Amino acid sequence: MNVLAAALSPVHQQYLLQARQMQALSFAVHIPLVCFGIAFPVMVLFAEWMGMRTGDPVYRTVARRWSRIVLALFAVGVITGTILSFEMAGLWPNFTATFGSVFGLGFAIEGFSFFLEAIFVGIYAYGWDRLSPRLHFLSGIPIVITGFTGSLNVIAVNAWMNHPGGFALAGGKVVHVRPWAALFGNSMLWSELVHMYIAGYMVTGFCMAGVYAVSWLRGRWTRYERVAMTIPLTIGCLAAPVQALVGDWIARVIAVQQPIKLAAIEGLTRTTRGASEHVLGWYTNGQIKFGIGIPHLLSLLAFHRWDAKVIGLDSVPAADRPPINVTRLSFQTMVGIGTLLALLGVIYLFVRLRHRSLPTWRWFYWALVVSGPAATVALIAGWVTAEVGRQPWVVYRVMTTAQAVTGAGGIPVGYAALVVTYIGVAGALVWILRRLSRAPLDVPGADAPPDSELQPA
Amino acid sequence: MFLKTLPLVFVLAGLVLYTVLAGADFGAGMWRLLAGGGERGDRIRDHAHHSMGPVWEANHVWLIFVITVAWTAYPVFVGSVASTLAVPFVIAALGIIVRGASYALRSAASSSREFRMVDGSFAVASLVTPFALGTMAGAIAAERVPVGNAAGGMFSSWTGAVPILIGVLAVAFSAYLAAVYLAADAARHGDPELAEAYRVRALSAGTAAGALAIVGLIVVRADAHSLYTGLVHGAALAVLIVSLLAGAAALGLVATRRFEPARYVAALAVAAVVAGWAFARYPVLLPGLTVGQAAAPHDTLVAVVIAVLAGGAILFPSLALLFGLLLRGRLGESATAAPDTAPATASPAPTPPRGRPPRSTSLRTRVAVALLIAGVGFLNAADAGWAHLIGVFSLFGFMVIGFAAIVPRALAEDSDQLTPPASGLR
Numbered sequence: 001m002n003v004l005a006a007a008l009s010p011v012h013q014q015y016l017l018q019a020r021q022m023q024a025l026s027f028a029v030h031i032p033l034v035c036f037g038i039a040f041p042v043m044v045l046f047a048e049w050m051g052m053r054t055g056d057p058v059y060r061t062v063a064r065r066w067s068r069i070v071l072a073l074f075a076v077g078v079i080t081g082t083i084l085s086f087e088m089a090g091l092w093p094n095f096t097a098t099f100g101s102v103f104g105l106g107f108a109i110e111g112f113s114f115f116l117e118a119i120f121v122g123i124y125a126y127g128w129d130r131l132s133p134r135l136h137f138l139s140g141i142p143i144v145i146t147g148f149t150g151s152l153n154v155i156a157v158n159a160w161m162n163h164p165g166g167f168a169l170a171g172g173k174v175v176h177v178r179p180w181a182a183l184f185g186n187s188m189l190w191s192e193l194v195h196m197y198i199a200g201y202m203v204t205g206f207c208m209a210g211v212y213a214v215s216w217l218r219g220r221w222t223r224y225e226r227v228a229m230t231i232p233l234t235i236g237c238l239a240a241p242v243q244a245l246v247g248d249w250i251a252r253v254i255a256v257q258q259p260i261k262l263a264a265i266e267g268l269t270r271t272t273r274g275a276s277e278h279v280l281g282w283y284t285n286g287q288i289k290f291g292i293g294i295p296h297l298l299s300l301l302a303f304h305r306w307d308a309k310v311i312g313l314d315s316v317p318a319a320d321r322p323p324i325n326v327t328r329l330s331f332q333t334m335v336g337i338g339t340l341l342a343l344l345g346v347i348y349l350f351v352r353l354r355h356r357s358l359p360t361w362r363w364f365y366w367a368l369v370v371s372g373p374a375a376t377v378a379l380i381a382g383w384v385t386a387e388v389g390r391q392p393w394v395v396y397r398v399m400t401t402a403q404a405v406t407g408a409g410g411i412p413v414g415y416a417a418l419v420v421t422y423i424g425v426a427g428a429l430v431w432i433l434r435r436l437s438r439a440p441l442d443v444p445g446a447d448a449p450p451d452s453e454l455q456p457a
Numbered sequence: 458m459f460l461k462t463l464p465l466v467f468v469l470a471g472l473v474l475y476t477v478l479a480g481a482d483f484g485a486g487m488w489r490l491l492a493g494g495g496e497r498g499d500r501i502r503d504h505a506h507h508s509m510g511p512v513w514e515a516n517h518v519w520l521i522f523v524i525t526v527a528w529t530a531y532p533v534f535v536g537s538v539a540s541t542l543a544v545p546f547v548i549a550a551l552g553i554i555v556r557g558a559s560y561a562l563r564s565a566a567s568s569s570r571e572f573r574m575v576d577g578s579f580a581v582a583s584l585v586t587p588f589a590l591g592t593m594a595g596a597i598a599a600e601r602v603p604v605g606n607a608a609g610g611m612f613s614s615w616t617g618a619v620p621i622l623i624g625v626l627a628v629a630f631s632a633y634l635a636a637v638y639l640a641a642d643a644a645r646h647g648d649p650e651l652a653e654a655y656r657v658r659a660l661s662a663g664t665a666a667g668a669l670a671i672v673g674l675i676v677v678r679a680d681a682h683s684l685y686t687g688l689v690h691g692a693a694l695a696v697l698i699v700s701l702l703a704g705a706a707a708l709g710l711v712a713t714r715r716f717e718p719a720r721y722v723a724a725l726a727v728a729a730v731v732a733g734w735a736f737a738r739y740p741v742l743l744p745g746l747t748v749g750q751a752a753a754p755h756d757t758l759v760a761v762v763i764a765v766l767a768g769g770a771i772l773f774p775s776l777a778l779l780f781g782l783l784l785r786g787r788l789g790e791s792a793t794a795a796p797d798t799a800p801a802t803a804s805p806a807p808t809p810p811r812g813r814p815p816r817s818t819s820l821r822t823r824v825a826v827a828l829l830i831a832g833v834g835f836l837n838a839a840d841a842g843w844a845h846l847i848g849v850f851s852l853f854g855f856m857v858i859g860f861a862a863i864v865p866r867a868l869a870e871d872s873d874q875l876t877p878p879a880s881g882l883r
Contacts, residue, residue: 008533008536008537008540008604008606009605010606011606011607050868072561072564075514075557075560075561076557076561078518078557079554079556079557080554082520082521082550082553083550083553083554085524086524086539086546086547086549086550087550089528089536090539090540090543090547090550093536093537093540093606093607096528096536096539097532097533097536097537097606098536100528100531100532100536100753101530101532101753102757104525104526104528104529104530104532105529105764107525107529108522108525108526108529108761108764108765108768109764109768110525111518111525111526112522112764112768112771114518115515115521115768116771116775118514118515118517118518119515119775119776119778119779121514122512122514122779122788123778123779123782123788126788127782127787130787131787142775174754177753177754177756177757179757179760187842190845191845194849201856226868227868230867230868234860234863235856235860238855239856242855242856245832245833245836245852246849248836248837249836249845304838304840349859349863353822353862353863356866406540406606406607407540407606407608408540409611410543410611414543414547421554422554424555424558425554425558428558428561428562429561431562431565432562432564432565435565435567436565
């Protein structure tokens with residue numbers, strides 16, 4: 001199976017696991033910021049557009065304050081994104097040296113998207129006072145577009161790593177490279193893209209809703225907070241149930257394209273007809289302990305047939321299997337949280353449509369406070385499922401992470417330095433966001449008293 | 458060969474732009490260390506901070522452009538460099554993190570102690586990052602990076618005389634460019650005192666950078682003779698002379714307070730050094746690896762060229778817009794802190810209540826539910842690819858129309874919930 005002689009000769013690296021953890025940490029730090037890059041500009045622009053349409057200054061205040069968050073998060077995202085590009089080359093030089101000509105194009109296009117995003121974030125966030133309202137609104141639209149194209153290209157690279165194509169190997173060198181087909185003619189791209197895109201709206205929607213849920217719980221509830229909560233909350237609550245449906249789709253794609261990943265997710269040792277689905281539990285000695293088994297459900301979910309054959313882990317040598325419990329546990333975390341969020345979303349949508357108001361239960365707002373961090377955990381758990389579930393491969397069934405890794409020494413030192421630095425950055429970010437949230441509202445009419453001037457409908 | 462070299466031209470152009478744009482941002486960080494105390498020092502620091510505000514992210518992205526185009530077009534080169542030069546690479550990465558974080562922190566700092574801490578870490582990171590990146594360039598130029606996975610020395614590859622020299626030179630250039638740009642900005646804003654402060658800095662940093670470059674040639678001759686031979690022949694020599702003349706001219710312009718042209722001439726001087734290095738080494742990338750050998754297959758190179766040209770066609774007008782707005786003073790918080798000048802026609806009161814919600818809302822709800830059902834059918838029940846496509850679009854339609862059904866009415870109606878819910882006060 002392993003036909004590769006890489007462009008640079010592989011070197012034994014005793015700290016492979018640390019190198020993988022270092023990469024994983026960097027992704028875990030960056031990916032929540034990507035979510036805000038995908039979804040938040042849309043919410044900001046919607047608020048600004050409502051302000052232009054109705055003339056109500058509250059919307060403009062909401063948009064303006066949010067745009068500062070966009071700027072701060074984008075600044076951090078630029079940095080964490082740079083670190084990722086450094087690590088792709090620095091930690092996995094063989095991966096880059098061998099396949100850079102196949103997947104690199106995606107990052108080059110992503111680089112341009114990032115660039116345009118940086119330009120227009122700068123114009124938008126700094127242009128409130130001196131650009132005309134219409135021009136200012138228009139300057140935000142490229143942020144939305146480039147947020148999409150950027151994530152599209154990075155996900156195209158990841159989908160290619162999961163389902164490589166668009167090249168041939170001859171004597172360890174890639175030949176007949178068709179970079180466009182490799183990146184965009186990939187059957188795994190679309191489900192992954194949609195899944196991540198909706199995840200972006202969930203994370204952003206629930207995180208922002210959670211911020212204003214704290215205000216509600218503290219009794220600070222002016223029109224400003226209501227507007228600022230309704231927009232992200234509705235988006236998150238619409239996205240969450242849809243994500244459950246999209247999740248079913250991507251699972252069926254995995255079942256066909258990466259059966260071993262599915263087997264690891266389910267802890268399925270032997271290839272089985274009419275396989276059962278196990279909820280919870282722990283994989284040990286080739287079976288799930290303490291799990292709740294539901295007969296035939298796995299076959300039914302993955303292939304829509306009662307007795308469909310599901311490939312087991314034993315179809316590949318032990319060395320080619322991913323770590324089962326990490327994959328399984330993170331998958332179950334994602335699905336568990338996703339299901340609860342979908343439920344929360346349905347409850348909100350029902351109350352909103354039925355009673356035409358926000359729910360008044362205290363627990364609902366506590367749930368919202370938790371929902372943002374929970375959605376972020378689910379996001380990261382999902383990526384752990386995707387990435388650890390692909391192990392030992394970096395390029396599925398073509399190159400292993402052990403072949404890709406750098407031969408440089410001192411990985412633990414770099415890893416430790418990165419951990420310390422990121423802890424510092426995380427502390428700094430929390431401090432900034434708290435400072436920003438306490439800054440006085442900058443528009444008269446948005447703060448507490450003016451509410452009394454409003455007439456009931 | 459043209460096709461194999463063209464991406465290298467893009468990479469070098471990106472490198473030049475990174476040096477003259479982001480380099481100046483690094484320099485602006487360094488000047489905060491040397492701003493001095495008191496109110497004057499604060500003004501010098503604030504000016505360094507505010508000038509780069511809207512542009513530093515865009516400037517920084519040139520580095521990402523350089524890396525991504527390089528690894529697509531010359532993958533073996535990037536793999537070898539990144540693995541052998543892992544140590545300065547990591548140092549640069551950490552510097553970039555700390556610098557970005559301190560930049561963001563400054564916007565939230567309030568006390569002078571906080572400002573000092575933030576500026577201090579910002580300045581140190583601004584010093585370390587160009588130094589580390591410079592040593593990497595120096596190590597490549599001095600042929601200390603062999604082809605292979607971490608085949609060169611982990612420390613010896615970048616701690617020789619030439620790499621260290623290029624690192625120091627990168628720091629000096631950055632400081633010089635920053636001082637010139639900041640003097641020009643201050644003069645433009647009509648602040649002669651501040652312009653003068655930066656003029657003095659520009660003159661001293663420029664003299665130091667020039668002297669260092671000349672000393673550098675002697676070091677290169679002793680330590681990396683083949684690089685020296687390349688530098689003093691042909692196109693490389695011509696470009697170096699351009700650099701020398703431009704450097705001298707820029708100093709003269711700064712001395713006579715013609716800051717605006719000095720900005721461009723100084724950038725030209727620095728850009729010419731990068732070009733001289735490229736001419737001196739071409740076509741060799743690493744010992745035993747030429748541009749032709751390192752280049753990716755034909756189709757990839759074509760794709761990269763298309764992507765860069767198409768991207769550039771969008772990018773450069775956008776950049777022009779950004780810098781145009783910046784130089785015309787259209788970006789930034791207004792000095793008077795005028796409360797939002799909402800659209801002139803806007804009435805302060807929100808939309809008049811509309812009585813009954815618009816009838817279309819219930820229609821929207823029904824359409825949204827129909828789309829949801831269609832989505833489940835096509836995406837989750839069906840197995841064909843085309844059905845999944847319809848399913849995905851149905852679900853997106855559900856979300857968009859669902860949003861339209863709920864939010865505008867909710868925003869209008871919620872104005873009648875005037876008092877916080879009782880439970881909220883408990």
